[in-house]
Amino acid sequence: MQEVLQAAIDKWGKDMQLTVATExxxxxxKEICKYVRGIGNKEHLAEEVADVEIVLSQLEIIYGKERAIKNYTSNYSFKSVKRSLIQLMDFITDEDAKYATDMVIWKVRKKTEWLKDTLCLHPDVYRIKIQKIERLATLIEQ
Known part of the structure; x- marks a missing residue:
């Protein structure tokens, strides 16, 4: 999987992958909001979780991993994740981009794990991630 993600970064560039991550x-x-309002479905939510896990892995490749973040155990709300994403956009070209990105990655990973646990999405997310990585590998080869 790492090789495919690195190949995507090499082919389309870091800036494009950052744009894709934001999207x-x-x-x-959006899917979380729909689910909370009672109009979403688990399959769409699982697909978006899989997409986010893929782009988080790409961000880790681009910026590296900050080990201190892995040991940080506070609980964050989705609002704090959204605020962090907004702050990340201010830092993205700054020297602090790596730290800000690591913090956001950590927060989003914690919340996606919570979603998968709470809604029993693990098998769906895994299946979708494999399909998406296979499609990505095909696109890279073209």
């Missing part, structure tokens, strides 16, 4: 995070936020 995917926004789509997850």
């Amino acid at each position: 995917e995070l926004a789509e997850l936020i």
